[in-house]
Amino acid sequence: MIVGIDLGTTNSLIAVWDSTEVKVIPNALGRLLTPSVVSVDDKGAILVGEPALNRMVTHPELTVANFKRLMGTDTLFKLGSHSFRAEELSALILKRLKEDAENFLGFPITEAVISVPAYFSDAQRKATKLAGKLAGLKVERLINEPTAAGIAHGLQEKMDETNYLIFDLGGGTFDVSILTIFSGIIEVRASCGDNLLGGVDFTNILKNSFVNYIKANYNLEQSFSLSAFQNKLYEQAELAKYNLSIHSETVMKLTWNSEVMAFHCSNQDFEKAAEALLQRLREPIKKVLNDAGLSPSQIEQIVLVGGASRMAIVKKMVSRMFGRLCLLHLDPDTVIVQGVAIQAGLKARDKALDEIVITDVCPFSLGVAVYNDTIPGQAGILHFDPIIERNTVIPTSRARIYYPSQENQEKVEIKIYQGENFSLEKNIFLGSLTINLPKNLPDKSIEVRFTYDINGLLEVESTIIATQAKARTVIEGNPGILSENQIAERLASLKQLKIHPREKTENLLVLSHAERLYEDLTGDKRNYLGMLIKDFIKTLDSQDPQLILRARMQVEKVLDHLQTELN
Numbered sequence: 001m002i003v004g005i006d007l008g009t010t011n012s013l014i015a016v017w018d019s020t021e022v023k024v025i026p027n028a029l030g031r032l033l034t035p036s037v038v039s040v041d042d043k044g045a046i047l048v049g050e051p052a053l054n055r056m057v058t059h060p061e062l063t064v065a066n067f068k069r070l071m072g073t074d075t076l077f078k079l080g081s082h083s084f085r086a087e088e089l090s091a092l093i094l095k096r097l098k099e100d101a102e103n104f105l106g107f108p109i110t111e112a113v114i115s116v117p118a119y120f121s122d123a124q125r126k127a128t129k130l131a132g133k134l135a136g137l138k139v140e141r142l143i144n145e146p147t148a149a150g151i152a153h154g155l156q157e158k159m160d161e162t163n164y165l166i167f168d169l170g171g172g173t174f175d176v177s178i179l180t181i182f183s184g185i186i187e188v189r190a191s192c193g194d195n196l197l198g199g200v201d202f203t204n205i206l207k208n209s210f211v212n213y214i215k216a217n218y219n220l221e222q223s224f225s226l227s228a229f230q231n232k233l234y235e236q237a238e239l240a241k242y243n244l245s246i247h248s249e250t251v252m253k254l255t256w257n258s259e260v261m262a263f264h265c266s267n268q269d270f271e272k273a274a275e276a277l278l279q280r281l282r283e284p285i286k287k288v289l290n291d292a293g294l295s296p297s298q299i300e301q302i303v304l305v306g307g308a309s310r311m312a313i314v315k316k317m318v319s320r321m322f323g324r325l326c327l328l329h330l331d332p333d334t335v336i337v338q339g340v341a342i343q344a345g346l347k348a349r350d351k352a353l354d355e356i357v358i359t360d361v362c363p364f365s366l367g368v369a370v371y372n373d374t375i376p377g378q379a380g381i382l383h384f385d386p387i388i389e390r391n392t393v394i395p396t397s398r399a400r401i402y403y404p405s406q407e408n409q410e411k412v413e414i415k416i417y418q419g420e421n422f423s424l425e426k427n428i429f430l431g432s433l434t435i436n437l438p439k440n441l442p443d444k445s446i447e448v449r450f451t452y453d454i455n456g457l458l459e460v461e462s463t464i465i466a467t468q469a470k471a472r473t474v475i476e477g478n479p480g481i482l483s484e485n486q487i488a489e490r491l492a493s494l495k496q497l498k499i500h501p502r503e504k505t506e507n508l509l510v511l512s513h514a515e516r517l518y519e520d521l522t523g524d525k526r527n528y529l530g531m532l533i534k535d536f537i538k539t540l541d542s543q544d545p546q547l548i549l550r551a552r553m554q555v556e557k558v559l560d561h562l563q564t565e566l567n
């Protein structure tokens with residue numbers, strides 16, 4: 001069986017297609033959402049998900065979140081004595097999901113379809129596949145998040161011939177896609193986005209407004225340092241953001257030396273402060289409509305996906321652009337994983353999904369750096385030349401012919417870029433390919449072929465036309481992509497990680513049972529259970545297997561007793 005995984009910036013989910021419907025699988029704590037957070041404790045043991053999230057405020061220096069957008073870069077996250085790349089942190093999340101699903105389903109899981117923001121670059125996609133590999137999963141397919149949401153929406157609504165727009169604003173990325181569904185075919189018409197824009201940026205806007213307010217209104221002593229309050233300020237801003245999704249006004253507070261600094265903020269203030277971000281959201285919407293060749297009035301449904309699309313100022317902006325209220329009736333938390341699980345079912349050739357065909361597009365242009373001396377007044381300028389234009393249906397393979405820029409050139413370096421801009425610096429550099437040209441070739445033309453597969457991974461091949469010699473297709477020089485040796489090393493070091501006992505399913509199950517019972521009980525029994533939970537967590541933190549086993553058995557006994565009494 002192939003599972004579907006939504007590896008989110010903020011939360012991750014795992015689901016399966018079980019021949020008639022999607023089943024989202026609860027984690028060992030019984031919850032569908034597993035926070036994409038990793039932490040280490042003082043003894044160097046790893047915590048993942050909820051227990052890690054709980055340490056965010058108490059041990060921020062030993063906890064990390066929001067690493068998804070740094071996948072495929074050389075950024076290292078230092079956690080105590082460990083340091084991790086973003087794909088390794090993602091691997092820890094994937095491993096947690098895999099183990100939870102295995103416990104739930106009762107059999108091992110080895111294959112997965114994973115969703116990625118449509119706007120993820122080649123390096124970020126490769127990093128996602130690698131994260132799967134590090135977690136012991138064969139990643140059968142990567143699927144674009146808005147496409148996944150589009151599949152789930154399209155199938156659940158049982159629509160006929162409809163154009164719909166998926167507006168997906170997550171924690172760290174923004175994707176917008178237009179899809180058309182007709183007689184079982186779900187076609188992605190166009191996809192655009194911004195992979196450096198998400199809910200986190202809106203939280204930062206609120207945080208900055210609060211900081212500015214404090215600076216302007218309080219005459220604080222020298223000993224007061226705002227930097228010491230970064231986490232507290234961020235927490236208040238995040239809370240305010242949630243409040244502003246349902247209320248028109250909110251208050252952020254910070255206490256220092258028993259002085260309470262309170263900042264009142266309305267949705268109007270928020271809208272004003274976030275105008276630049278809202279403008280950044282409008283641009284891809286205009287572009288996607290343009291690329292799909294549709295006007296706003298031809299879009300029959302607008303589906304908002306991703307936690308950050310719940311913000312009132314975002315909904316207002318989208319409503320204004322389309323002149324109508326937005327549709328939000330799919331559970332925005334699970335819609336992506338539902339589509340991913342359907343894609344996994346399709347991949348496994350499930351009979352019930354026999355009649356569905358899905359087509360996707362490449363959301364950005366891919367091309368090479370070329371000299372062009374034909375532009376008047378701009379002799380010899382190096383610029384971007386697209387080979388695959390954005391929103392081409394995938395898989396696709398396109399080739400173009402190029403010539404060396406100088407007469408006796410013996411080497412040609414093909415520099416590969418992703419983006420839409422004429423200037424190279426404004427596009428993303430993906431890697432390069434060097435070709436040796438034999439001397440005295442009569443015809444020096446070189447064919448450069450780009451093949452972009454359904455996973456959004458790019459292969460580049462060059463052929464010297466005269467000799468038919470082909471150059472290797474590996475994209476080199478991208479700092480974000482690890483070599484096979486480096487991968488083997490990372491795999492070995494991840495295997496050695498000590499996983500915190502609190503992470504073990506048997507302990508998680510006891511804890512979650514205890515927490516559920518705690519909610520049901522009252523009075524002395526509740527207090528007693530509270531003490532027991534505290535003691536058990538302390539014992540888990542001791543990391544002594546013997547002590548833990550004994551404590552767990554004791555807690556289980558008490559839980560059984562209390563449960564029987566309650567029933």
Ligand code: AMP
Pocket residue numbers: 008009010011169170171172198199200238241242243245305306307308309310311
């Ligand atoms: P996702 O990656 O789709 O889970 O989206 C997570 C982002 O959505 C984070 O930046 C959250 O702060 C934000 N978010 C989730 N729920 C809400 C809400 N009710 N109001 C505003 N933002 C939210």
